[in-house]
Amino acid sequence: MSGTGPYPKILLLGGEAMSSATATGITLRNLFAGYPVEKIAAVFSTTFDPDWQCAGRYYRINQRDVCGLKGHGRRYLPPFPAVSSGMNPGNTPPPGALKGLFRKTALEVLEWFPLTVPPELELFLDDFAPDIVYTLGAQTQIMRLAESISVKRNLPVVLHFMDNWIETRYAGALHSLSRKKMLDALDRLMKRSSLFMTISPEMAEAYRTRFRMPGHPFMNCIPKREYRPPAEPGDGPLKIYYIGGLHLQRGETIGRVAKVLREDADLKNRFRIAVFAPEKDWKQTEALHGDPLVEYGGNLPYRQVSEKTAEADILLHVEAFAPEITDYTRLSISTKLVEYFMAGRVVLGVAPKHLASIREIERAGCFSAVTEEEIAEALRKLSSPETRQNGGKRAYEYALETHSAEKVHERFLKVFQQAWAK
Template sequence: MTDATPYPRVLVVGAEPFGRTTGTGITLSNLFGGWPADRLAQVHISATAPSTDVCRHYYALDPRSAPVDYLVRRLIAKASAGGVPEPGSGSAARPWQGRLRQHMRTMADLSPLVVPQELRRWARRYRPDVIYSVLGSVRVMRLACGLARTCGVPIVPHFMDDWPSTLYADGELFDFGRRAVEAGLRKAMQLSRSGLCISAPMADEYRRRYHIPFAPFMNCVDSAAFDGYREGNGPPASVPAEGGVEFVYVGGLHLGRWASLARIASALERIGPPRPPARLTVYAPERDLTRYGHVFADLPAVRLARSVDSTEVVPILRGADVLVHVESFEPDLARYTRLSLSTKLPQYLAAGRPVLGHGPADLASMRHIVTAGAGLVVGEQDVEQLTRRIEQLCEDPLLRQRLGDTGHSYAKVHHSRQEVAAEFASHLARVAGTAGEARW
């Protein structure tokens, strides 16, 4: 960013504070990186300790400000101590337990929230120009709307996935949950002049849905992620000891992603001479490795690696021959992710490595890989087709190089933090310029 870049005073309202451990936290930290310290503050409702590398001014809302939520969540945490398998994970699960927890979580989210006068005074003293929020729950919507009215400023909602279509869509609490989501969204949109989305397809759909402007802003990549890339040769890569082709996946195994990875692993088992051997290495959070590791126990082409810190991601991506991105084909999960763009995709493209995408072809993330010219996508649950695409990538290093170069070039134009974060600041400044028209 340059000195000429406008920086409005932003109050971020959300469940979790800034950090580098979740996709949303990473995206926010990158978009707000370099923001003047006196022009950024956050209210959050999580007990998680905040990071101060991007934001230094926090107000942690006491969980007991929502007493019903506080008690219900403690009950859920206690009941979950032994862990409950995700449906379809291959472990025994009792449907009534999952359904009961759905109702309990809904009741917790919809329960009364007391916004302390101390918080209202703190927000007014800060004098924000805009309220920025990823929303995501009834509770956060109520908090963001309340603070927007308190401060007399607009909300800028940022949608990371299509939760407005899927949250409480199973009729939780006799459909009270769904009605509360819709009511909360109406109030938030009434307090908004424009919104942000994680992908261009989502922005297009949300303009039609909510009748206000939406702009796409996804995760951006620091210049260090582009360092060391040699056009035509790619970044330095470590060659596996076995001398084969190294496929690498970095990310969570939840939301049914484990199933798509297992299908890729089955396809890898079919690769044999004269083609070089291939292996899939999976880096995932420890809790996911514990929960889903048994799925890969009989798939020798898979190596389950450790959980990695965000600072380790770039060298891991550069050490791969092919990067893997997956989403679930399960209809309910596909509806949730159809407009989303993974935090990792900009990092994948910046690494200059070809991407193998496996998930429904109409998902925004799969379309992004194709648009960027960065890889091959298998948009059907077809092991034969997966095998053919993997064979292409294994036997043709020039194809891998071409796809990697194209993706890297695309990322430099569309995902570089210097340009994206500067436009993000300008966008919020333009919204802040309308604040005088919106005093509620």
């Protein structure tokens, strides 16, 4: 990691650790890439394994161990087992509806109770002697544990908000008690903080007003790459690639783009859409199945994303339009956008204009659309090779300036140093 000065020892505490399996894990892995691994210890609760080479120490907690019951955490030391970077735990078939509802309710009730801190975890923390507690919050148990460790060891807390869970988690009258406990835990945790991090500039601005302290946006980052201009267009249709999950009704928005193509003879001949998403997501997006303009390209391991984005003529980002979903997504920025920009390919975003992801696409000098008429107009403009190349070059230059790992890592370290100095 570039930057000067000492590296504080970071206790990364949360549901996930660094991994290539989820968007959150990827963001964590890329933000901490280059940070001395011996200065990072991860305490996590997910059942799938992290990328073991990203931290010096790992400890898995069990969120079912509450109220003084014996914990079953497990401390991992080198040598670490090999983990496939293409692993995707989301491919596990979902449980039946009734079983899933019961499990969700049970996990919510468990959040009311404090986690057991077994002697093994105390020894793990004693041995590592962290300088800062870094957490993503969201889970009441995790926030309570972070506060407890912070108070007992007199450590500052840096909370990194990666989605708008403050406003959306446990919404509704049936969850009012869970929501109250969550917000109480958040308020106590923020009293241990002098600053916070967010996933977007929009979120940082909104939360600065709420918490009355400095907020610093940090989203995914990747090493800078050499610019590769797009290939000369061939005789076939132009390739529109969508890469990412189809949850939160994103598949429906892709369907809107396909509908625009179907209803315009010229656009129908010019473009084809390829979707690269987890298989379980594709199976649940039946409206796209059998559409001759939409092809399913399979699920991409993260290591293959950069290669695939370079093949595209246009990279597509979509979000749902339903208000109950935009409340959740409005302040978040998609992990994949940095990959899109660094590929040097023009990006088309189809989603409500007020979402942070769409504002980020516009900051990068690319295209956005809301209505079907706007989608058609954008695609007509993007039929021009010059327009596509110029848009892709703007996106690439924006990525170098704003999201290259070299620059982000330096800022990331400085924020930790500021928190440590308080």
